[in-house]
Every structure is written in structure tokens, then in C-alpha cells.
Amino acid sequence: MIDSIRENDSEANDGEANNGEVNDGSTDYGSHNDAIDDTHHAISNFGTAQSDGLNHDGLYRDDLNGDNLRYHAPQKSGLQRIAPQQDSSQQVIPQNAVLGQRVNLEHRNSSDERVQRILNGLDDNQRTAALALSGPVRIVAGAGSGKTRTITRRIAYACASKEWNPDATLAVTYTNKAANEMKNRLATLGVYDVHTSTFHSAAYSQLRRAWRILAHQDSPEISSDMDVYAHAALTHVLQYSDYTDAEVRDIIQEISWMKVNLIAYEDYERIVNAIKHPLPLDLEPEQMMKIARDFEAEKRLHNVIDFDDSLLLLSHIYELYPELAEDFRQKMRHITIDEYQDVSALQHRVLTQWLGRNRDICVVGDPAQTIYSYAGASSYYLMNFAQEFAPVSLDIELNHDYRSSGHIVDYANAVLENSVNSAEYIHLETDNDAGPQVHIAKFGHDDEEFAGIASRIHWHIQRGTKINDIAILTRTRARARDIARICRGQGLTVNLKLDNDSVVLSGEKDEDSLTISTIHASKGLEWDMVFIPDCFEGNIPFNPNIATDLSSERDEEGMEYQEHIEEERRIFYVALTRGIRQVYLCLADRAFENGYGSARTVSRFVREAHNAVRRAKRHSA
Numbered sequence: 001m002i003d004s005i006r007e008n009d010s011e012a013n014d015g016e017a018n019n020g021e022v023n024d025g026s027t028d029y030g031s032h033n034d035a036i037d038d039t040h041h042a043i044s045n046f047g048t049a050q051s052d053g054l055n056h057d058g059l060y061r062d063d064l065n066g067d068n069l070r071y072h073a074p075q076k077s078g079l080q081r082i083a084p085q086q087d088s089s090q091q092v093i094p095q096n097a098v099l100g101q102r103v104n105l106e107h108r109n110s111s112d113e114r115v116q117r118i119l120n121g122l123d124d125n126q127r128t129a130a131l132a133l134s135g136p137v138r139i140v141a142g143a144g145s146g147k148t149r150t151i152t153r154r155i156a157y158a159c160a161s162k163e164w165n166p167d168a169t170l171a172v173t174y175t176n177k178a179a180n181e182m183k184n185r186l187a188t189l190g191v192y193d194v195h196t197s198t199f200h201s202a203a204y205s206q207l208r209r210a211w212r213i214l215a216h217q218d219s220p221e222i223s224s225d226m227d228v229y230a231h232a233a234l235t236h237v238l239q240y241s242d243y244t245d246a247e248v249r250d251i252i253q254e255i256s257w258m259k260v261n262l263i264a265y266e267d268y269e270r271i272v273n274a275i276k277h278p279l280p281l282d283l284e285p286e287q288m289m290k291i292a293r294d295f296e297a298e299k300r301l302h303n304v305i306d307f308d309d310s311l312l313l314l315s316h317i318y319e320l321y322p323e324l325a326e327d328f329r330q331k332m333r334h335i336t337i338d339e340y341q342d343v344s345a346l347q348h349r350v351l352t353q354w355l356g357r358n359r360d361i362c363v364v365g366d367p368a369q370t371i372y373s374y375a376g377a378s379s380y381y382l383m384n385f386a387q388e389f390a391p392v393s394l395d396i397e398l399n400h401d402y403r404s405s406g407h408i409v410d411y412a413n414a415v416l417e418n419s420v421n422s423a424e425y426i427h428l429e430t431d432n433d434a435g436p437q438v439h440i441a442k443f444g445h446d447d448e449e450f451a452g453i454a455s456r457i458h459w460h461i462q463r464g465t466k467i468n469d470i471a472i473l474t475r476t477r478a479r480a481r482d483i484a485r486i487c488r489g490q491g492l493t494v495n496l497k498l499d500n501d502s503v504v505l506s507g508e509k510d511e512d513s514l515t516i517s518t519i520h521a522s523k524g525l526e527w528d529m530v531f532i533p534d535c536f537e538g539n540i541p542f543n544p545n546i547a548t549d550l551s552s553e554r555d556e557e558g559m560e561y562q563e564h565i566e567e568e569r570r571i572f573y574v575a576l577t578r579g580i581r582q583v584y585l586c587l588a589d590r591a592f593e594n595g596y597g598s599a600r601t602v603s604r605f606v607r608e609a610h611n612a613v614r615r616a617k618r619h620s621a
């Protein structure tokens with residue numbers, strides 16, 4: 001391994017990175033949908049819907065006009081910049097300000113010892129957050145700063161001190177696994193009966209209940225056959241049936257994009273033109289609309305829905321039957337949303353229906369970890385929270401990284417500092433040891449790189465590192481599979497979780513195995529040692545067109561490109577901050593042996609961060 005890097009490497013980029021599918025949907029986003037007319041139809045199945053009550057325009061038109069457009073067409077639009085905070089009293093003040101209602105520490109301190117023990121192991125800011133039990137609370141927190149720990153303790157404390165009824169408490173997490181983990185952590189703190197769930201499963205269970213009440217029958221099931229329906233719709237509309245899996249997936253993703261951004265059929269063309277949103281398979285908007293409608297008809301025929309439909313249908317039902325929404329509000333009084341930087345317009349709409357006038361909402365998130373923009377996620381709602389829910393009772397920032405060693409933290413900060421959005425991101429601090437430098441390892445070609453990573457892992461294992469404390473985090477699923485093959489060939493037990501060959505579930509820490517996961521699926525997790533392969537332009541940042549010419553980022557067209565680059569920067573940041581002690585950044589000069597394949601350029605994020613860290617070191621020397 002070569003622990004060095006050529007600074008200002010200016011060699012041209014090549015197309016080798018474009019060998020894998022980009023973006024791994026989270027398990028929860030699932031995919032597809034049921035667009036609006038079909039939602040209409042589905043609810044009509046109740047036999048109770050009014051003919052005009054389901055007018056989609058009436059429900060969503062307001063959101064699609066004027067300024068709000070940007071919220072519905074996040075990252076790709078280039079229009080979506082996080083809105084500046086107007087009122088300085090509502091801003092997140094770096095030193096962790098407490099706003100509004102004062103937290104009554106005296107009262108809390110008089111609670112019994114068991115309850116107080118729940119707060120052990122929290123630092124002052126985490127504790128302040130955990131003690132703010134009512135009113136809107138926002139916690140903006142950097143990687144490794146204890147978000148999960150803080151909200152879990154906050155819920156446990158509120159329930160154990162009898163301020164909240166656990167059965168009236170809902171914690172929404174990003175994955176089912178995170179929901180289970182939170183439930184377990186609450187149980188170890190002596191708190192049971194709290195509802196922990198993803199947005200989708202919470203919505204689906206409410207939908208099932210509503211369906212039974214309104215239609216006296218079971219709601220349609222969520223199906224995992226969306227590719228079949230999308231393929232059928234493509235074939236019907238285009239009169240051609242030969243599509244790759246990736247093309248079908250792109251169609252499903254586009255339909256999902258419409259739903260999570262609350263884009264009505266009749267507005268679709270106007271919006272995609274306005275924001276220069278690229279359509280899958282180079283379709284015309286009208287063709288795409290036809291495919292979407294046909295897709296919904298297919299699903300209806302089979303009496304199935306998809307994940308997004310559970311939210312969309314529920315939202316329609318709560319709009320039409322306010323008494324059902326009110327019933328939910330009476331039951332669920334205290335709502336906490338984790339990973340709030342990744343909520344979509346659709347999820348946000350459901351949340352506002354869950355709340356009504358209730359203001360017992362706590363959100364936690366990190367704007368630097370928004371990595372699901374392609375699935376409609378937008379940090380807008382996190383950044384705008386203080387205005388939307390004013391007056392907030394607590395608005396606090398956590399910036400102390402308990403996870404990563406000093407060198408990793410420096411590197412992660414440097415990656416964000418080079419962002420055009422750097423002012424919105426949290427600068428991490430840590431008291432952890434500096435640890436080993438972030439290593440940059442260059443190889444001749446891909447197989448050599450992967451074999452090099454495998455042998456370095458062997459080397460660490462021989463020196464006492466546990467195999468399940470090591471992870472390889474890749475930008476694409478295809479690369480995860482390639483590396484898994486080579487690591488297995490070198491005798492390493494690999495934990496590579498693929499679901500239907502489409503989603504890496506998570507880098508769950510199995511005993512005695514090496515985790516190989518996409519970066520997306522590694523969110524929320526941590527390993528002692530992290531390898532990030534393929535740190536070259538075109539892969540990190542991922543760019544199918546390898547348009548590395550920075551001049552293009554300055555023109556109109558380039559705005560969208562720049563949004564994309566910023567998302568890629570956050571993805572790299574998430575990968576880096578999974579590391580506890582040591583991070584290796586790896587790349588090969590070319591894809592193939594014997595000099596075949598175009599020469600690659602080191603990732604701009606690596607170059608920038610590397611130079612920034614060196615500059616800082618020179619400064620302090």
C-alpha cells in the first residue's frame with residue numbers, strides 16, 4: 001500500500017466508474033407508488049368517498065405553486081436552497097442555545113434516583129435536550145454526537161418520570177432495524193410500550209385500521225412486485241418489452257419521486273420543465289405520465305399498494321375524514337422523529353396531520369447527512385423547523401463527536417468546509433485521541449486494489465482487530481458485490497446483505513464477519529476500521545457522465561450538477577464518520593491490469609480535504 005497521494009492530480013477522468021447502479025434505496029423507501037388518480041380510485045373502494053372530495057388539486061395545489069415549488073423538487077432542481085432563517089431569535093446558535101420555555105431542572109432533580117439514572121452518561125447539552133419534555137424541540141447534531149442516545153434517553157426519562165404515557169408516545173426512525181434497536185434500548189432503561197416505527201410502517205398500520213373502519217374490509221397489501229407492474233406499464237405504453245432491470249427501477253423511482261414530492265399528474269410536465277428534471281429512458285413527460293397511470297392501473301388490478309401509497313392514502317383519508325385524524329391525535333401525544341434531515345414532502349404532510357395543533361414534537365437530524373435526495377429527502381424541513389413550529393421550546397446543537405478519532409474528525413470537517421453549503425453544517429469537535437492518520441492507498445488496477453484491501457484486513461486481524469469491527473463501504477451495490485467476491489476468495493467471511501439483488505439491507509454487525517455495505521446502508525452505524533474503496537472522480541463523487549469540468553458548475557445547467565456534487569459530498573462525509581479509529585481511502589489508477597482503461601483522478605473531496613488538513617498542520621507547526 002502506498003500511503004501517499006499526488007496532490008493536484010489533474011489527469012483526465014475515465015468512464016470506469018459507471019459500472020454500477022447508483023443509490024441504494026433504503027429498505028423503507030421501498031420504491032414505487034400509486035399516483036393520485038389511483039389513490040382516488042382506491043379510496044373510492046370504501047364506497048363512501050364523495051365524488052369531489054378527493055380532488056387532488058384541492059389537496060395539494062397550494063404546495064405546488066410559487067415559492068413552495070422548491071420544496072417539492074429538492075436537490076435536483078438547483079432551486080432548493082435551504083431557506084435563510086429570517087428571525088435571528090430562531091436560529092440555531094452554535095453554542096447550543098436554549099430558547100423559549102425554560103427547562104425546570106430543579107423539578108427534574110427532585111425525581112427519584114432510578115429516573116435520574118436514565119440521564120447518566122449524557123453531556124450537558126444532551127441532558128438539556130433530554131430534559132426539554134414539552135413543546136417543539138429541535139436537535140441539530142453532527143455525526144457521532146449522540147443523537148440516538150439523546151432522543152432515547154429523552155423518551156425514557158419522560159416516560160419514567162410519568163410526564164408522558166408510553167402508549168401515547170411515537171418515535172419514528174429511518175429503518176425498521178433502528179426502530180427495534182430503540183425499543184430494545186428503551187427496555188434496558190425500564191421503559192416499555194413506546195411505539196417505535198418507520199414512517200411507512202406507522203402509516204401502514206394506521207391505514208389498515210382506517211380501512212377497516214371505513215370500508216369494513218382489509219386494506220390492500222403492500223406488494224414487492226412493483227418491477228412486474230412497471231415492466232407491464234412500460235410495455236403497454238411504449239409497445240416494446242425489452243428493458244433492463246435498471247431501466248425498470250428508474251421508472252419506479254420516477255413514479256415514487258412524483259409521490260414523495262406531492263406532484264400531481266397535471267403539474268408534472270410544468271415542474272420537470274421548470275427544474276430541468278431529467279426523465280428516465282429519455283422519455284417525454286407525457287409518455288412518463290401514461291406509464292405512471294398504467295402502472296397504477298396494474299396495481300389496482302392486483303389490489304396492491306406500495307410503500308409510498310401507505311403515506312399518500314393515509315394523508316387523503318385524514319384530509320377527508322378529520323375525525324380519524326383527530327382520533328389518532330388523541331392517542332398519540334408525543335412524537336419524536338429521528339433523521340429529520342431526510343423527510344420528504346409527503347412524510348412532512350403526514351406529520352402535520354399527526355400533529356394538528358399538538359406541538360409536542362421533537363425532531364433530530366444532521367443537514368450534512370442528507371443522502372436520500374433522489375428519494376425526495378430534503379433538509380429544508382429540518383432547517384425551517386424553528387419557523388414552522390415557532391415558538392420552539394428548545395433549539396439545540398450537538399457538535400461533540402464521541403465516535404471518531406481526532407484525525408477522522410479533522411478530515412470530515414475539511415470535507416464539509418469545502419462545500420458551498422458549509423455554513424449550514426456543524427463543525428465537529430472531539431476530545432478523542434488523534435488516532436492514526438487517514439490513510440490514502442493507491443493501487444495499479446481494481447483487482448489489485450481489492451486484493452490489497454483484503455490483505456490489509458488480514459494484516460489487522462493478525463494484530464488483534466476483530467473482523468466484525470471492520471467494514472468496507474462502497475458507493476454502489478455493484479462494487480460491493482465485486483469486493484465481496486475477492487474478499488471471500490482471500491478467505492474472509494463476508495457479511496454482504498442483498499435483498500432481491502436490489503437493496504443492501506444494512507451492515508449489521510454479525511459475529512465474526514467482515515461487513516461490506518454501500519455507504520447508504522451504513523448510515524447510523526459505526527466500525528473501528530473503515531475502508532472506502534474507489535475514491536476517484538466519477539465514483540466519489542459518483543457521476544455517470546464524468547463531467548468534471550468545473551466551469552460547467554457555474555452556468556445555469558451547472559446548478560443541478562452542483563446540487564448533485566453536494567449530495568455526493570455528504571455521502572462521502574457519512575462514510576468517513578462511520579469510522580471510530582481508522583479510515584482507509586483507496587483507489588486504483590485504472591480499472592484493468594496492463595494499463596487498460598483510462599487513467600483516473602483522485603476524488604476532489606479527498607484532494608481538498610487532504611490539502612486542507614496539511615495546511616492546518618503546517619499552520620499549527
Ligand SMILES: Nc1ncnc2c1ncn2[C@@H]1O[C@H](COP(=O)(O)OP(=O)(O)OP(=O)(O)O)[C@@H](O)[C@H]1O
Pocket residue numbers: 121122123126141142143144145146147148149150366402403523524525577
Ligand atoms: N455523552 C456521551 N458520552 C460517551 N459516549 C457517547 C456519548 N454520547 C454518545 N456517545 C457514543 O458516541 C457514539 C455515537 O453516538 P450515536 O450513535 O448516538 O450518535 P449519532 O449522533 O446518532 O451518530 P450518527 O448520526 O453519526 O450516526 C456511540 O458509540 C455512543 O455510545
